Amino acid sequence: MTPLQTLEQICVEAIAAHLPFEDAAPRYRWLLDRWNAITEPSGRRPTPPGLEFEEAYDDLGFPPRMARFHRQALAKLPQLLRAEIGVQQLLFHDGDVLAALAAYQTNVFTDRLNQQLADRIPAGATVLELGGGAGLTTAKALRAGYLFTDVSTVFTRAAEQRFGVKTAILDINEDFDQQADVVIAGNVLHNATHIGKTLERIHRAADLLLFTESTRDSAITLTGMQFLLSPPTTRERIFLTADEWRAELSAAGFDTEPSTPDESGQQLFVARRRT
Known part of the structure; x- marks a missing residue:
């Protein structure tokens, strides 16, 4: 299993552990629809990602703060979906907006595409x-x-x-x-x-x-940065x-x-x- 597939599987399991779930804030109802489309309710309690979570993020070239942010987001999916907390509180917890957004975009895939664009x-x-x-x-x-x-x-x-x-x-x-x-x-x-x-x-x-x-879409973005991008x-x-x-x-x-x-x-x- 590739690092990307590992992250995807962990995120799908985290979503499934919280479904069925209908009490979403209006701006995130589309997100809940996307969750339902990629997984089925499991009735299981969410299992915190293990060490392989950080290892997969590291293998894909992300800075450590991105793995820390996403681990927190997976643990707080219900609160995020109800808009009881904002994803900004997790992503920008230290006030460094530039570093936080750079962490999201710093990875082997984006780096390769940016080089292709420049070429x-x-x-x-x-x-x-x-x-x-x-x-x-x-x-x-x-x-x-x-x-x-x-x-x-x-x-x-x-x-x-x-x-x-x-x-x-x-x-x-x-x-x-x-x-x-x-x-x-x-x-x-x-x-x-x-x-x-x-x-x-x-x-x-x-x-x-x-x-x-x-x-x-992917389960990775649907459980993290999509909360930030959602209008x-x-x-x-x-x-x-x-x-x-x-x-x-x-x-x-x-x-x-x-x-x-x-x-x-x-x-x-x-x-x-x-x-």
Whole structure:
């Protein structure tokens, strides 16, 4: 069994141990539906993950704080689902937002995809990064003519200090006038309130769009980071499928290259503005 399969099995068992469970906060009812879809009620009490939990996280390249966070989340699934506690209390317990979000995105899968994304940027191209966050995609793709953007000054200031890069505040849900040869986005476009409108904005900004996204749910994300990503309003799920992304991109005026998800369900999309 691979480390990823080990984590998946542990998370499925933790979900099953708490089902049936219907007393969910409105914003998390979609999450409960996803739980029901991947497991059956077992009537067992939750069993805390053993040492293999930390070992699997370590083998996948995650920092230790990510395993600690997820272990706590598994132990508190009912409280999280009822919104009695917020996942932020577990993830940001020490107040270090940058380190916490970097821990979530630091792993062998994301690192490999970020490198593949960077390798697709043409030499000499100007780059506009959307939702740069903790800077993990930036670290791979950084070059001359680079503009790092995010909706939060926490991340733009950190990028200025770490990379010495030009930054700007940009909300993917609002119109923007920045232009570049290439727009890149690492696991951020799913945050758009209207995917089609955001893609239309990108279409006006650049000829080439390179972005990574998760294209399927897993028990791992459904018992941890999905609590953070879940919007206040009712929503069926967070991630679009690969086919749904291609349909949205085509409707926005992009042609896409063939691609497939990796073992973790993450995928690199290469989209060119249709002429």
